[in-house]
Structures are given as C-alpha cells and as structure tokens.
Amino acid sequence: MNWAVVTGAAKGIGAVISEHAVKAGYLVSAWDVDADAVHRLADRVDGVTPCVVDVTDEVAVNDAMAALPEPPALVVNNAGMVRFGPLLDLALEDWNAALQLNLTGTFLVGRAAARRMSDIGGSIINLASINGVAAAPNAGSYTASKGAVIRLTEQMAMEWASRGIRVNTVAPGLIDAGMSEPIYADPDARRQRTSHVPTGRLGTAEDVADTVMFLASEKASYITGQNLVVDGGLTKAVLAGLARPRSVDGGPR
Numbered sequence: 196m197n198w199a200v201v202t203g204a205a206k207g208i209g210a211v212i213s214e215h216a217v218k219a220g221y222l223v224s225a226w227d228v229d230a231d232a233v234h235r236l237a238d239r240v241d242g243v244t245p246c247v248v249d250v251t252d253e254v255a256v257n258d259a260m261a262a263l264p265e266p267p268a269l270v271v272n273n274a275g276m277v278r279f280g281p282l283l284d285l286a287l288e289d290w291n292a293a294l295q296l297n298l299t300g301t302f303l304v305g306r307a308a309a310r311r312m313s314d315i316g317g318s319i320i321n322l323a324s325i326n327g328v329a330a331a332p333n334a335g336s337y338t339a340s341k342g343a344v345i346r347l348t349e350q351m352a353m354e355w356a357s358r359g360i361r362v363n364t365v366a367p368g369l370i371d372a373g374m375s376e377p378i379y380a381d382p383d384a385r386r387q388r389t390s391h392v393p394t395g396r397l398g399t400a401e402d403v404a405d406t407v408m409f410l411a412s413e414k415a416s417y418i419t420g421q422n423l424v425v426d427g428g429l430t431k432a433v434l435a436g437l438a439r440p441r442s443v444d445g446g447p448r
C-alpha cells in the first residue's frame with residue numbers, strides 16, 4: 196500500500212482530501228496540531244493514522260517524516276490559515292503567522308518529503324488559493340503567502356523532477372467549507388459571493404479533493420509545476436460585467 200501524508204488533515208478540506216486518498220487506495224498519515232480532531236478523523240475513517248505535528252516546527256516535521264513506515268508516495272500540503280485585515284492595519288504578528296504556516300510549513304514538509312521520497316519519486320500537492328493569483332479585500336498576508344506557495348511549487352517542481360517527484364499547486368476559489376464556513380453562514384455574503392461565480396455555485400471540499408486526487412494520479416503523470424485553479428471560472432470572469440456598445444457588435448450595453 197502507498198502512504199500519503201496530508202497536513203491540516205483534521206478538519207475542513209484536509210479531512211475530505213484524506214477520505215478521498217483512502218478511497219484511492221492510500222494509507223493516510225494525517226498531520227495536524229489539533230490532537231482531538233485528528234484522532235476523531237482516524238476513528239471515523241479506516242486507513243487514516245493520526246499524527247500530531249506542527250508543520251512549522253522543523254524538527255517535528257523531520258521526525259514525523261522519518262517515522263513513516265515507508266517513503267510517502269503522495270504529500271498534500273494543505274495546512275493553512277488566514278489572518279484578515281487591510282495591509283495598513285496588519286500587525287506584524289499576523290503577517291508572520293500566515294507566512295510561517297502557509298509558506299514555511301509548505302517548504303519544511305516538502306523538503307522533508309522530497310528527501311525521503313527521492314529513491315522512488317512521488318507527487319507533492321500544495322494548497323494555494325485564488326488569493327494567490329489575485330488580490331482580494333482584507334486578504335492581507337494570505338494573498339502574499341499563497342502567491343509565494345505557487346512560485347515555491349514551481350521551484351520544487353524544477354529541482355525535483357529528475358528525482359521523479361511531481362509538484363503542483365491546487366488553488367481553490369470560493370469554497371463552502373473549512374475556514375470559509377463563517378463567511379457563508381451569512382446569507383447576504385453567500386448570495387453576493389455566489390453571484391460572481393460563472394458556474395453559479397460555491398465550490399465544495401469534494402471539488403478540491405477530486406482535483407488533488409487527479410493531480411496525484413497516473414493520469415497527471417506529465418503535469419508538474421502547474422497551478423490548477425478550482426473556482427467555477429471566477430478568476431477568468433473579470434471582464435464578465437463590462438458593457439460593450441451595440442455599435443461594436445450588437446451586444447448588450
């Protein structure tokens with residue numbers, strides 16, 4: 196059986212990715228700082244082994260990677276956080292916290308994985324966000340950290356391709372799960388945000404997990420260094436609301 200490491204696995208999108216990885220035949224080492232929640236996940240899903248580890252702690256990450264019974268075939272850097280606020284008011288502590296988890300955690304886990312994987316190759320998938328490809332109100336340090344994750348992924352892909360390791364990013368859009376649940380609990384925010392999505396609905400944790408499992412699969416064996424945006428077309432619709440005079444093409448004003 197192949198081992199998969201999923202970070203931030205206890206809740207939200209990470210828990211659903213873990214379930215999908217088990218269905219795809221992996222044994223999942225579920226890494227999280229929330230000990231109760233990660234044990235609950237393991238009790239609920241056969242094939243999941245809980246591991247309490249802080250991905251920003253270099254020693255803990257290296258120890259947890261070394262403790263795996265076999266080199267992992269799949270690593271999903273999913274642990275992440277957002278600290279909302281406009282840059283003008285953003286505290287250095289909030290800036291550092293998001294960079295530390297979203298970017299440095301991805302580096303530490305990716306590096307430890309690649310060192311362990313190097314004999315057999317495998318797939319690393321880093322969770323970014325549409326905030327990594329476009330600025331957003333009050334996204335503060337989140338946008339900078341997720342943009343950097345996309346670039347770090349390209350660097351990892353280039354450096355580790357010769358070791359048989361593919362590295363890609365998944366950038367979820369407006370997802371009705373995990374850290375965004377409080378946003379979508381407000382019906383007005385839900386309606387307003389959904390109205391911007393060309394496909395007419397919010398995304399789900401399953402949409403993200405399906406994309407992760409596609410990139411992990413043999414069907415994606417020639418794909419590396421890419422960022423796959425899962426957003427129902429949102430980030431490609433920036434021109435959707437623009438008027439164009441009838442004198443040009445007879446379309447709506």
Ligand SMILES: NC(=O)c1ccc[n+]([C@@H]2O[C@H](COP(=O)([O-])OP(=O)(O)OC[C@H]3O[C@@H](n4cnc5c(N)ncnc54)[C@H](O)[C@@H]3O)[C@@H](O)[C@H]2O)c1
Nearest residue numbers: 203206207208227228249250274275324367370373374375
């Ligand atoms: N939910 C969304 O709307 C959305 C949209 C775009 C991108 N994303 C990204 O998807 C990923 C998962 O998001 P989510 O919504 O499921 O988040 P979540 O807050 O529901 O879950 C994050 C998990 O990470 C764990 N975690 C926090 N710090 C950790 C650390 N130092 N070490 C190990 N684990 C730690 C938490 O305990 C939690 O279980 C994140 O990288 C996030 O940025 C989410």
